[in-house]
Amino acid sequence: MKAPNRSMFVIKRFLKEYLDLRKDKDNELATVESIRRGVEFKGANLWILIFAIFIASLGLNVNSTAVIIGAMLISPLMGPIMGIGLSVGLNDFELMKRSLKSFLITTTFSVATSTFYFLITPFTQVQSELLARTSPTIYDVLIALFGGLAGVVALSTKEKGNVIPGVAIATALMPPLCTAGFGLASGNFVYFLGAFYLYFINSVFISLATFLGVRVMHFHRKDFIDKNKERTVRRSIVFIVLLTMCPAIYLTFNIVRATIFEQKVNRFVTEQLNFPNTQVVDQKIRHRGDTTEIRVVLIGEDVPEASIFIARNKLEDYGLVQTKLLVVQGMNNNGVDLSSIRAMVMEDFYKSSEERLKGQQERITSLENSLNSYKLYDELTQRIVPELKVLYPSVKALSIARTIETRVDSMRMDTITLAVMKFSSKPTQSERDKITEWLRARVEAKQLRLIVEKD
Template sequence: MEESKVPKKNKNNFIRFLLNLINRFDLQEGKEDELETIEDIKKNVEFKGANLWILIFAIFVASIGLNVNSTAVVIGAMLISPLMGPIMGIGLAAGINDFELLKRSLRSLGTAVFIAILTSTIYFYFTPLDDAQSELLARTEPTIWDVLIALFGGLAGIIAGSRKEKSNAIPGVAIATALMPPLCTAGYGLATLNLYYFIGAFYLFCINSVFISLSTYLIVRFMKFPKKEFMDHKKEKRVQTYITIFTIITIVPSIYLAYGIVVRSIWEEQAKTFLSQEMVFPATQVLSSNINYSTTEKSIMVNLIGEPISKESIDIIKEKAMNFGLTDTEIVINQNNSGITDINILRSDILKDLYERNEKLIQDKDEKIAFLENEVAAYGTVRFLGNDIAKEAKINHPKIRKFSLNRSLITNLEKNSIDTLLIAYAEFSGKPTNEEKDKLNNWLKIRTKSDTIGFIIN
């Protein structure tokens, strides 16, 4: 009898443990009244007055943070951004069949997006720092992780918003889902006429917005928020139909896009693994590699340097690509068949790659080189003519005993710039008159074809 009681007691303890564990996940505990939560979300939907100005200032702060590559500044901007309001309002409206709230939320979100992109475009158009930093580039290519962050972040945000005791979860969601940086990056794309940056960043913002709204919609339906009732049942059905159509139009493309991002991310990881494991040779190195994924074409291009790889080995490598899931992927391996690297071709490829990546840097260097060449030529000309000019100066001004002419670098401390100036040194046997000084100055300008000459008279 005692042996049968022990298992029964353990079974009861296990059931109590499970019930206790399930109760801990109960969302009803600590929940605020649904109507209060709905009103709180509705208050943050509108973009007027202070909310609009806060958004503009936050966009400026985020744009500066992206411009100077400061993560802390970008995080600060996301904390003060009010963008979460209308996005959660869209999910709430879809969940409670409130068509008027849905229209208000969409109108407010459209206004906010337009103002945000316009503000960031103006900033990036006038900023002197026009290089795309890593913080900015990170917002141009959405990945599956961005989808997951937006989904789980949105779930955390609506659950936190439905509590009696408000927490810092919603500002945390705004930081995690990064709603503002993509809009600033889209503005950078417009300001620099870079369509690739604009589309990638705006696409990321759309993904974040859709999945935050979807999360809100799911929690609102799960927690059975009271739906809006209509006196006219025909109107109620019509509103429900509109919201259902809108929800489907919103969710289906986002799921399709998310699926595309998942497939692309998996393929890219497989391609990188393939390169790291299979492109390893004892006397040959990978000079460069490029992976390209699109819905119509997938390819991996590898440039090798060193001893050539046999055709049989290359065929084996291409067959192994199937083991990495790289089906329908074109593998292109470029190498020198003679076994000796063609230095001229290699140099041309490297220079071309450097030029494409750093076109502005090369242009600046060319301008500096041209400037220095002109300075060297001018210095040589002055040095060559210095003795002849000194003799001519002696003829025109018999009192001159010593004469020197040279170019000198002048640093402008106010403008932080460096320029060159023609310096003339003249030593007279007696004190020259002002008229004699002016005559010598004007003659030297004509003789040396210089607009300005620095004079040292002794």
């Protein structure tokens, strides 16, 4: 019995040694004050947010990921969200009121700014970066949760590092707000609700992560002299938390359920609608009351109705209960979603073009490097000639070039520098060695071979 106890002791000691957060914990008051400062949104902070929203909206409009990332690095949007989580963890009702007020102000200004931009911009086409912010998935929830945990742990350590900008990028709070503004500007309330839904979920789970971090690291809660006031504050905080978390929990449950359902549909389509000489070009899921319809577009040879009937009978085997399968075949069928097919073709064309351009760019870079090496030796030769006239008056001509030498016996290839020199009278072996060493140092060549000719 001693061996298992000893093993458990060693494991506990190991975990305590490497996973204890309190070793790197900064002064608690400094951490709390740092988060408190980020809560306030007045003057410069608010203007920075407005400019960042403009930049993010531009990035979404022109489909530039780099511009969107830059805007997220600028934005100070994380402050009020982390402040809400901190206030719950510390039982600080005043901080909660300030954080919620700032959160509402920042959200309102962000949506208003992005709406204004998309109302005046001449570019109205919906880009892929905009579409990506209209429907949250379970991955967005997990990213927000773990990103928030990383943020609060980083803020509580002595060496803050660059974690907070990384959390701001990973959790992507700004793009959904800009997409919500686009939805309002274009009158597309589906986009607005989907994007705002994503923003709300991210905000709630970042706050939840901050709350968990504060409790795990045992931050001191706010003490009240008046116990009645303390009870009132706690009840108020619990009420606000429940008011916020209940919709978030319900929405997250729906996200998880939708993600699991989509995985089942993808597995069903991959395994049961995989026919020779036929390809699935589009699939969509439509919910209609208690039933769900899977609409699949096939291109290529027509699949017999009997095969489709067999696939329909296997829907329940994949957990797709009360689900209908609609298969669209033939390019002349009016049910074919040509816009989806066109988008897929354009995406494939873009990818192939991008790969081809990348290959051409690499080849151009290689040729430019080779050309630069030739130019380098031409310039070196011109600079060396005057020095050679002084050091070796018998030199009549000089040529320097880089070449590849291949060993016949082993096929080994080496890059060497050749120097061909013509003399009015051939130098001695000792002079050749000196000239070789001088040239090697002068042209900075690892391997240099001197060829001597008599003029």
